[in-house]
Amino acid sequence: MDTVIALHASALRLDRVSCDQLLQRGVELAHHLGYSAAGIKRGTLAARGMGIESRAFGGGVPSMRHGGITASLQSVGASGFIKPEAREAIAEQMRRLGMISDRGYLADGGHGQPLVVVEVPSYFASPTPDIPLLMSDYREGGYNHRKAEEMLNESRGFDGRHSIPCDCSMEDDTVFVVHRLHRLENRPVFERFKAYEAQVAEKRRQEQLDPVDMHPWLARLADKNDLSRVANTVYLLHGTDKGNLASICQQGLKSSLSLAKGHLWYGKGLYFTPQSCKAWQYGAVRGCVLLCRVVLGRVQVLEDKCPQRLFPSSEFDSAMAMKGVTRHDGRHDALQVHDEYIIYHDAACYPEFVLEVSVNGPV
Ligand SMILES: [Zn+2]
Known part of the structure; x- marks a missing residue:
């Protein structure tokens, strides 16, 4: 799984993805990330929406580093699910590519909502952030x-x-x-x-x-x-x-x-x-x-x-x-x-x- 995602993350150059690329390759990416068929379908619609947005802003979507990963994942998956094992692998891969820091991770939006990249503020200092x-x-x-x-x-x-x-x-x-x-x-x-x-x-x-x-x-x-x-x-x-x-x-x-x-x-x-x-x-x-x-x-x-x-x-x-x-x-x-x-x-x-x-x- 790791290898597949690594290949696709780098092949798709996700940190520099354009809306046109998303439109053309969103379904392919979603498939490899393990999205459900329904998610892919709805994701394609979302990708079209991103295309419109991109044109409104003069082309391009924010890089993954600047929150674009959320937009990108949402646009290819919308309300679909990422399988748990895939999610971990994606998070790991994104960390390795420097798209999220060690403190960043993927959280399920819940109730069929999209996955969200959560980055705990850099000034949080607790070694065990799960414990309040x-x-x-x-x-x-x-x-x-x-x-x-x-x-x-x-x-x-x-x-x-x-x-x-x-x-x-x-x-x-x-x-x-x-x-x-x-x-x-x-x-x-x-x-x-x-x-x-x-x-x-x-x-x-x-x-x-x-x-x-x-x-x-x-x-x-x-x-x-x-x-x-x-x-x-x-x-x-x-x-x-x-x-x-x-x-x-x-x-x-x-x-x-x-x-x-x-x-x-x-x-x-x-x-x-x-x-x-x-x-x-x-x-x-x-x-x-x-x-x-x-x-x-x-x-x-x-x-x-x-x-x-x-x-x-x-x-x-x-x-x-x-x-x-x-x-x-x-x-x-x-x-x-x-x-x-x-x-x-x-x-x-x-x-x-x-x-x-x-x-x-x-x-
Ligand atoms: Zn007052």
């Missing part, structure tokens, strides 16, 4: 601590394009202090997140979603860590009680746990914000602010509250309560004070950084 770990290798008072503090203090009351200052209870001279900074390293949860992200990316590939209005700190971090623009993945804040950390570390954020809080104006989901003052309202008891990767996909800006909601509206992947726009009390004079984003799938979030925080001065 709160990694605390940041130096106290060091660069990352200071940056985290700056981010919290500058994103308080952040005004974006829709400039209505937040009118929350946090006073101007309140200062956030970060006591400890951790990074959650949990490969199964990260894998689940990446598989979901790939589904959204696949769905939204043609749409060129508008980027959401984000605090510059969060936008820079998203750029640095190469978050998916196609899936509209962003960094957002989520405040929580320190007592929830053990569970979050094991399973990620669970909307079922947030249900107990009540007052979920925009439905039964997970709530995030780019504004530290809002995140703090949730974590104020024993404060933790989580800096999470969140797949927003296509965002619906809500006009009114919708407490009964369990899923995003059709045609959307997430919802937003926009400050100064969204009514939360059915009246014009009760407008949302902060920007909040709501996701309705737990897999749409990866809680990556944990900031143990307190505030100095009036709240």
Whole structure:
């Protein structure tokens, strides 16, 4: 099996594949990779879609190194299956060819979804990433601590394009202090997140979603860590009680746990914000602010509250309560004070950084 795939990977020059090649040779490749007949058929359709995309972008698809492997595999296989033994061999071969690093691997998208190449962030340091770990290798008072503090203090009351200052209870001279900074390293949860992200990316590939209005700190971090623009993945804040950390570390954020809080104006989901003052309202008891990767996909800006909601509206992947726009009390004079984003799938979030925080001065 190894030899066959090696031959085909190099013969097809997968790191430089063009859409025309995919169109011509996709079925052949899929066959050798062990895809089902149905997968090949649907894959051929997907390959045609890629051809259209390629023409729109002036020819060529991204190299495998830049995520093109996902696109390439999806385009030849779509919803088909790769046999398990083939999958391992492909992963091994891709590693050898330098297409994925040692940390990269293939994950099943689940429910007939395409295979996804998952690359754990290069700064994950756990030798056993399958075992959830709160990694605390940041130096106290060091660069990352200071940056985290700056981010919290500058994103308080952040005004974006829709400039209505937040009118929350946090006073101007309140200062956030970060006591400890951790990074959650949990490969199964990260894998689940990446598989979901790939589904959204696949769905939204043609749409060129508008980027959401984000605090510059969060936008820079998203750029640095190469978050998916196609899936509209962003960094957002989520405040929580320190007592929830053990569970979050094991399973990620669970909307079922947030249900107990009540007052979920925009439905039964997970709530995030780019504004530290809002995140703090949730974590104020024993404060933790989580800096999470969140797949927003296509965002619906809500006009009114919708407490009964369990899923995003059709045609959307997430919802937003926009400050100064969204009514939360059915009246014009009760407008949302902060920007909040709501996701309705737990897999749409990866809680990556944990900031143990307190505030100095009036709240
Ligand atoms: Zn505020």
